[in-house]
Amino acid sequence: MQQLVNGLSIGSIYALFAIGFTLVFGILDRLNLAHPAVFAAAAFVGIELVTVAGLSIWLALPAVFVVGALLGLVIERVAFRPLKGRPDAHFAGLISSIALGGMLIALLQWRYHADTRRFPAESFPDTRFQLLGAQVTLLQAAILVISVLLMVALTWLVARTRLGRAMRAVAENPTAARVLGINVDRVTATTFALSSALGAVAGALFAMNVNSAQLGMGAAIELKGLAVIIVGGMGSLPGALVGGLALGLAEVFAVQYVGSSWRDLVAFGLLFLVLLVRPQGLFGARRVREV
Amino acid sequence: MTSLLSVQDLTVSYGRVEAVRGISLEVPEGGLVTLVGANGAGKSSVINAITGIVRPRAGRIAFRGADVTRTPAHTMVGRGVVQVPEGRQVLATLTIEENLQLGAWRSSGRRITEVYERFPVLAERRGLPAGSLSGGEQQMLAIGRALVAEPTLMLLDEPSMGLAPRVVDEVFAVIAQVRASGTTVLLVEQNARRALEAADYGYVLATGEIAHEGPATELLADDRVVQAYLGAE
Numbered sequence: 001m002q003q004l005v006n007g008l009s010i011g012s013i014y015a016l017f018a019i020g021f022t023l024v025f026g027i028l029d030r031l032n033l034a035h036p037a038v039f040a041a042a043a044f045v046g047i048e049l050v051t052v053a054g055l056s057i058w059l060a061l062p063a064v065f066v067v068g069a070l071l072g073l074v075i076e077r078v079a080f081r082p083l084k085g086r087p088d089a090h091f092a093g094l095i096s097s098i099a100l101g102g103m104l105i106a107l108l109q110w111r112y113h114a115d116t117r118r119f120p121a122e123s124f125p126d127t128r129f130q131l132l133g134a135q136v137t138l139l140q141a142a143i144l145v146i147s148v149l150l151m152v153a154l155t156w157l158v159a160r161t162r163l164g165r166a167m168r169a170v171a172e173n174p175t176a177a178r179v180l181g182i183n184v185d186r187v188t189a190t191t192f193a194l195s196s197a198l199g200a201v202a203g204a205l206f207a208m209n210v211n212s213a214q215l216g217m218g219a220a221i222e223l224k225g226l227a228v229i230i231v232g233g234m235g236s237l238p239g240a241l242v243g244g245l246a247l248g249l250a251e252v253f254a255v256q257y258v259g260s261s262w263r264d265l266v267a268f269g270l271l272f273l274v275l276l277v278r279p280q281g282l283f284g285a286r287r288v289r290e291v
Numbered sequence: 292m293t294s295l296l297s298v299q300d301l302t303v304s305y306g307r308v309e310a311v312r313g314i315s316l317e318v319p320e321g322g323l324v325t326l327v328g329a330n331g332a333g334k335s336s337v338i339n340a341i342t343g344i345v346r347p348r349a350g351r352i353a354f355r356g357a358d359v360t361r362t363p364a365h366t367m368v369g370r371g372v373v374q375v376p377e378g379r380q381v382l383a384t385l386t387i388e389e390n391l392q393l394g395a396w397r398s399s400g401r402r403i404t405e406v407y408e409r410f411p412v413l414a415e416r417r418g419l420p421a422g423s424l425s426g427g428e429q430q431m432l433a434i435g436r437a438l439v440a441e442p443t444l445m446l447l448d449e450p451s452m453g454l455a456p457r458v459v460d461e462v463f464a465v466i467a468q469v470r471a472s473g474t475t476v477l478l479v480e481q482n483a484r485r486a487l488e489a490a491d492y493g494y495v496l497a498t499g500e501i502a503h504e505g506p507a508t509e510l511l512a513d514d515r516v517v518q519a520y521l522g523a524e
Contacts, residue, residue, distance in 0.1 A: 162396075165392060166396065169393055172382050172383065172384050173382060175376075175380065176376065178364045179368075179374050181364070181367075182396055183365040
């Protein structure tokens with residue numbers, strides 16, 4: 001039970017990170033590899049807001065969301081929009097977003113050096129409570145609740161709102177979307193902003209969870225995020241949620257029952273197993289494209 | 292009658308290929324003008340240049356007297372210039388209702404009810420993906436979606452393409468209704484005879500240039516046009 005709680009808490013961060021990846025991929029067919037850099041940057045920005053500006057954590061998180069959204073707009077404008085007319089735009093965007101992510105990390109290194117940063121100890125109340133024999137920290141509960149709420153809100157936005165309809169229209173057929181009067185560039189930029197905002201909150205939550213922020217934290221989660229969206233089904237929001245939680249649980253249980261050095265082997269091995277059974281991913285439908 | 296839409300010396304090119312070479316045309320307010328010609332004559336390029344989907348290389352496009360040559364597509368829709376694109380382009384994975392709501396992206400959406408009344412099949416299946424409709428029904432959805440945008444000028448690109456003759460009749464009946472309701476229509480068609488029979492004025496396009504123009508009845512009676520473009524009956 002204790003492991004279940006730990007796994008769900010870390011898994012919900014993976015899911016929140018991956019859902020940002022998969023949102024851009026599903027709607028724009030682009031892989032934004034600057035996403036891990038946003039994840040890392042947000043952790044440092046969050047810590048700075050709490051330690052230097054003296055913000056409470058409950059104000060710092062929304063601020064991190066906004067910072068992430070702004071970074072997303074920059075990424076779209078700099079790494080993707082100039083390349084959108086190219087026949088190899090998919091690949092070109094992949095490369096340019098890696099470059100932009102690298103620049104972002106370099107800026108962090110200049111600002112914070114290679115030091116590990118932490119949220120101040122008193123920034124989050126160390127409340128614990130018992131749940132079915134497991135000890136749950138308030139932090140773990142908060143991470144799970146915040147992540148799930150954000151993901152539910154995003155799913156609702158895509159499925160039910162005017163903006164969500166436009167996003168799905170752009171995903172299916174950008175030309176048809178333009179014919180209808182949708183400003184495709186604006187919808188694209190908004191998608192990037194949302195994606196990066198979620199990735200940023202994931203970064204701040206991650207730094208709270210492990211009580212440290214390092215420059216390499218984005219690179220460490222990048223592969224996990226990609227694995228999650230492949231297992232969940234590329235572009236599938238519920239797939240990223242379930243995939244993220246599954247990966248978190250697999251890691252925690254692997255450490256508990258097999259040994260910590262086996263963590264990645266067991267976790268990624270399970271993911272391969274899923275792909276053997278369902279090559280399109282848990283929630284992935286075989287996409288049918290009309291010409 | 293005054294011109295609602297005026298196109299002067301329009302040139303559209305894709306790389307080095309000139310699809311449209313310096314054509315001019317006028318669409319009077321309340322009229323039904325058609326642009327006919329063979330496949331590849333440049334008809335779609337003219338429509339796409341007017342609606343801002345492609346940028347013309349040269350020429351001037353004026354709508355209600357204002358220059359809209361480089362106005363982007365999303366702004367044109369807001370001004371009442373709405374396209375029913377070639378191949379219908381319904382959003383197959385979205386529901387019929389969502390397609391119509393997107394048609395109202397730049398309008399109030401009040402007309403959705405009217406469209407449902409006009410096309411009961413759309414109302415019955417409003418919750419289903421648009422991809423489940425037949426070709427003819429998708430064309431009705433594409434026209435309905437354009438009507439929801441409350442157009443002043445509707446541009447239809449090959450609305451009869453790939454449809455059974457009975458359905459083509461229905462499409463032309465709908466176009467006549469659209470026009471009768473006061474919307475100006477620019478109709479692009481490969482089915483030249485049907486289009487000219489429906490229109491007041493026609494332009495015949497060949498390899499990017501206007502080969503003939505005139506009142507539709509005169510074009511239909513012109514032997515050169517009939518032999519070259521309409522075929523023997």
